[in-house]
Amino acid sequence: MTLKRLHNILAPYWKPYSKTLTLGLLCLLCSSSLMMIQPWIMKMAVDDLGSDHFKARIGLYILAILSVTISVCIFRFLMRWLIIGVSRHVEGDLRQKIFEHVLILPRSYYDRVSSGDILSRMTNDILRVRMILGPALMQIGNTIVSLIFALSFMLVIDIRLTLLSLIPLPLMPVMFYFMGRKIRFHSEQVQEQLAEITSCVQENLTGIRIVKAYNLESVECEKLNAMSDNYVRKNLNLVRFQGLFTPLMTLLTGISTSVILLFCGWWVISGRITIGSMVAFLEYLAILSWPLFAVGWVVGLIQQGSAAMQRIQSIFEEKPCLGMLPGDDYIPVHQFRGDIEFKDVCFKYCPDQPYVLEKTNFSIKQGETVAVMGASGSGKTTLMNLITRSYLPTSGTVSINGYPTDSLPEYPIREYVGIMPQNIVVFSDSIANNLFFGARSSDPTVLMNALEIANLDQEFMEFPDQLETHLGERGINLSGGQKQRLTLARMLLRDSDLLLLDDPFSSVDIATEEAILNKLLQIKGKKTTIIISHRMNTARRADRILILEDGGISEDGDHDTLVAANGYYADLCRRQDLLSQLESF
C-alpha cells in the first residue's frame, strides 16, 4: 500500500478531528523547538561560570531554564493529550464502523470467515492502525522539528564540528530499519515455532488415550523436547538481533560523543570555541539520538499499520444484506398473511458442494401447524434458513404470501417471523434483556404469558434478582433446558405471525415438552407454525408432517396417513417405540 493510498483510506477517520490534530501538531512544534533552547541557555550559563557576570546573571538563567521547561511541559502535555486522544477517538470510530458493517453482512460471509478473524480485525488490527495516527505521527513530527532545530543550533556553533559529529548518525535509521526487518523475520520464526508447539500439544491432548494405551508418553516427550529445543534456538537467533539494538545505539552515540570530545577539546584549547559550546554540543547530540533512531521504528509502525488497514478495508468491501434496518420495509408487514410456497427450490451452500435441496415443492397455508422431520443433514434447517432469507435459493423460488424472497429485503421478513434457532444463543446480560431481545412490547402481562408457556415463570422468579439476574460469565449459568426455554419465550415476545422452531425441545424432557406444546398450540390461534423435530409426540400434534429425504419432500400428510403409508415416518414410529420399550427395562 502506498502512503498516498493509506492517506486516502485514513482521511475520513481523522478529518472530523483535523482541528484538534492541527492544534496537537502545533503544540508538538512548540514543545520540540522550546526543548532545543534549553541546552543553549545551559551553554551560556556554563560559559559565564568562570566570569564575573555569573552572579548577576544566574537568576536570569534559572528563570529562563524553569520557564522554558514549564512551557515545554505544558505543550508536551497538550500534544500528547490531543494527538494520542485523537488516535483513541479514531480507534473507537473505526471499531464502531466495522461493527455496524459486520452487523448487516449476510450469513454466507459468516460461513466463509471465522469469528476469530473478525475479532482480530476489530482488536489487533485496529490497534495497529491507531499506532500510525498516534505514536508514529507524534514521532515523525518530533524528529523533523528536533532535527531542524538541533542542526541549526549546532551549525551556528560550528559547521565542521556538526558535520563531524553527525557522521555516525545517519547510520541509525538505516540500521534500525534493516535490523527491524531482521527482527520481524526472526520473531515470525519464533511465532511459527510456538504455533507448532501448540499444535503438537493440542494433538497430544486430543489423542491422549491413544498415547497412553500404546505407552507413547516418552515418544511424545521426545517430540516436544525436540520442538522446544528448536524454539530455544530460534529465540536466541532473535535475541542476537534484538539484543544488539540498545548496545548499538549506545555505541553509535558514543562514537559521536568521542568525535566531539576530541575536536571540541582541540578547538577549545586553540580558542576557536568556548567550553560552553562544547557542553551544548554534547547536549544536542543526546537530544538528537533518539529521534533519529526512531525513524526506523516509525517506518515499521507504518508498514504494520497499513497492512492492518488493508485487512480492515477488505471487510468494508464485503457486500451487505439487501435491507436489514428499519425503513427497509417498503413492503408493509401487515400485508403478509401466512402462506409459504417452495417452488422447484434447489439449494447448496457452496458452488463446489452437493445440493442440499433438489427440486423441493410444497406449500403451507396460514394457520397450519407443520412438523418437519428427516435424518440429520437432510436439509431441515436449510428450509428455515430459506424462509428467513438467510440464504437465497440457488434456483427456484421461495415465496411468502406470494412475494418471492429474492425481491424482499430481510427486515420485513424478519418482522414477520419469530424464530427459535437450533443453536441456542444467550447473551451475558440480564434475563430480562435476553427475553426482550427484539421484543415488540414490554407489557408485563405479555411477558408473564410467554414465561408461563415456556414453563419458566416459577424458575426465574426463584432467582435472587428474579428477571434482573445476570447470565453468563459474571452471572449464573442456566441449564441447557432453561436456556432453550428462554429462547422460546424470547421468540414468543416477538409476537410474530409465523413461528419457526428448529428442534426446540432437544434439551427438554418429554413431560415438559408435552406441557409446553399443549400451551403453545392453544394460544397460537391463526399463527402459522413450523416445527423441526425428532420426536413422535411433537409430530403427532401437527396438522401435517413433512418428511425430508434425499433433497426433497418424500412424505406429506398427517400422522395416520403417514403411518398407513408405511414409509420413513412409520419406521421412525417403530424405532421410537422400541426405544421406549428399552427404557422401561
Next chain:
Amino acid sequence: MPRMHHAAEIPENFTINLSTTGRIFGFLKPYWLQVILALICLLAFSTLQLAGPYIIKSAIDGPIADKNYSGLLRLTAIYMMTILGSFIAMFSQIYTMALTGQSIMNDIRKSLFKHIQSLDIRFFDKFPTGWIITRLTSDIETLNELFSSGVVQFIGDSMTLIGIVVIMFSLNTRLTIFVLLSMVLFAVNVILFRKKFRDSFRAVRTKVAALNGFLSEHIRGIHVIQLFNNNLKVREQFDRANQETLNAHLQTVFYFALFVPTVEITSAITIVLLLKYGGFMIQGGGITVGVLVAFFQYARRFFRPIQDMSQQINILQSALASSERIFQVMDMSTGVSEPLEDDAVIPETIVGEIRFENVWFAYNNEEWVMKDVSFVIHPGESIAVVGATGAGKTTLTNLLCRFYDPVRGVIRLDGTDIRKIPLNVLRGFLGLIHQDAFIFNGSIADNIRVGRQGISDMELERIAEQSGLATFINRMSRKFATEVGEGGRRLSAGQKQLVSFMRTISFNPQIVILDEATSNIDTVTESVIQIATEKILKGRTALVVAHRLSTIRNADRIFVFHKGHLAESGTHDELLKKQNGIYPRLHQLYYAGKPG
C-alpha cells in the same frame, strides 16, 4: 466443565509468595555460572557507562584546561574504549541472560509436559485443552520475562544507582545531596502517579475485556441479532461499551501526558539547583567546571533506573502469578497410580484371561455408570459388547486400559489385579483401537511406527499383509510415505481406521480392545474394514464395542449392557431367542438392515 479458569486469574491484591519464588530460583540453580557471568557483564557495563561523564570531566578539567593535546587524545582513546567495552559487555549480558532464561524455560516446559503426560485421564477430562496449552505456552513465556529482563535488569538498575551515588559523593558531597533531594521529589511524584496509573490501567483492562467479550459473543450470535431485527439496539449497546473503553483510554492518556512533564520539571529543578550552587562553588573555587558538567550528566542518568525499577515490579508480579499456575499443575498427582515396588507383578507373557469382579464405577461421585459388573473372558475368546448409548460400553474399555480405576471391585488379568501390574507393562499387552481413530500429523508409516524407528519398511509391508490391507496401502499415492495432514484430514474416516488397525497389529498385542466407529463409511472401505477386523481379532482375546452386524455374528459371545448392568450374555442366536429380552430390540434398532 471445570470451573478452574477463575482461579487462573491474577488475584486483586497479589502478594509475593516466598515459596513460589524459591521454587523459581530452584530452576536457576543449574545455570549459576551463566548468571554470574551475566552479572559480571552487567557490572562491567554499569561501570563503563558511568565512566563516560567522568572521562569528559577529566578532559575538561585536565588536558583542555592545561592545553595538553596529547592528553586529550589519550582521554578520547580511553573514552572510545569504554564505549566499545560497554557495547560488548551489554550485549554479552543480554545474550547470556536470554540464554539462561530460554534454557530454564526449556527445562520447565519439558518437565511440565512430562508431568502432564504422567497424569491420568481424569485430568484431561477436567481441564480443557486450551487451559493446558496456556500453561505450557503463555505462562512459561511470562515467566521468561522474569529471567531475560526482570531480575537482571533490577540488579543492574540498583547497581547503576549505587554507582552514581558513590561517584557523585566522591566528586562533591553538597551537590550530591541536592541531587538526592530532587530524587525524593521524583519518588513522591512516582508514588502519587503510581496509584492513578494502576487504577486507570485496571479500568482500561476491564473495559477492553468487556468490549471484547461483547464483540465475541455478538459476532458468534450474529444470526440471532439479524433474525430478531435487533441491529439498532445491539449497535446502541456496542456504542456504549465502545465509548466507555474510549473514556478509560483517554483517562490513561491524560495521566500519562501529565506524568511525563512532571518528570521533566523535576529534572529541570535539579539542573537549576546544580547550576546555582555549583556555579557559586566554582566562583568560590570549591569545584571545577568539569565536576559540574559531570553532575549534569549523572543527574540525567539518575532518573531512568528508578523509572525502570517501578516497571520491574509489574513484571515480577505477573511472572509470579504465572509460575503459581504452572506449579499448580506440577503439584497435581495422578489418580491411577503405579504399583508399589514390592507389590508389583511383572508377567513375562499372558494367556489373556480377563475377569471383572463386582466392578462399580462413576465418573462423578455417585452417578454410577457401571453397577456391580462381573464376568470372565476366557483366553482367545472374542466378546461383542452391545447396548444403547450411555449403557456403559466405553467405560468397560476405559477401565480395562486403566484410564480410570474402578470405584469398587477388582479387574484381573490372568488372575492378577491389574493395579499390581505396572502401567506400561499392562498397556503393552493391550491393543486399543479407539472409536475416533486418532491420527498424528506425518506419514502413514509414522503413524504405524509411532516413534519405534526399529520397524523396517519390510516389516511395514508384512503388517499390511497380515491385516489384509496391502491393497489399501498400494492404492495410496505414496504408499507408506503418504502424508496424512493434521489430524489425518487428508484421509477419509474409514482410511483413518485402517491406519489405526495397522498400528495395533504392529504392536502384536495379546488382547485387542476395539471400539468400532459409528461414522458412515462407504461400502468398499466397509468391506475392507470387515476383513481387517476379522484378521485382527483372530487368535486374540478381544473385547469389541460392536456397531457392525458382522462383528456381532462372528463374536464368540455377546455382552448386552443396559443402564450400567451386564443385562444379558450369550451367542447371537441364543440371545435372539429370548423374545422378551433387550437384545432382540437392540438388534432391530441398531443392526438389522445395516450393511455387513
